[in-house]
Amino acid sequence: MVWVKKRATERRKQILKATFQAVVDKGYEGVTLQDIADYAGVSKGVTNYYFENKEDIFAHLLEWLTSKIYEREMRSIEKEEKALAKLQTYLDNVFASPTENRQFYRVYLDFLSQVKGNVRYQQVNQQFYQNCWGIGQLIAELGTKEGVFIVKDTEMTAKLMRGVIDGMLIQWLMQDEDDLHKIYKKMCLEGILTLLHYQREES
Incomplete structure (x- = not known):
């Protein structure tokens, strides 16, 4: 069995x-x-x-892809103790590689075009974003406790963090240049640190 x-x-x-x-x-x-x-x-x-049918395969595919990404990201940040290290590791996983990001977002954006009329896609997508927001909130709350971030509303900030991530990756995707991948990851980090009001150490 x-x-x-x-x-x-x-x-x-x-x-x-x-x-x-x-x-x-x-x-x-x-x-x-x-x-x-x-x-x-x-x-x-x-x-x-x-x-059951093609739609069933696609629904399971979306769930499998997003779950796999979330699990990988959680495993990575759990290895780090400090908020800044968690954020950097998180972005290292989000910006996995030009090939992986290009393939995922092309497929994911295709799915998003179908979400409006498909309840199962909506449910899977909502769970994916709940997971993403959870990671962002965890990092924001920890950094606030450590005194390296200044965040009043960690829930809203987590959603904004994911908006920065998706925005940077989609912008990079539209450029279609692998060499810009690291630059967009760096811009994404700087944008999120600004959002978190990162208290940079005096050099």
């Missing part, structure tokens, strides 16, 4: 990874169930066995 569950989990992950790549290559609207099966190297019947 354990082996069967493990096999099913691996097969579902295989299909989700294939779906992600298919959307990267073809766009949300251009992907069919046959495309997903072809990318996964399985029959169309296999995809129908593990998922």
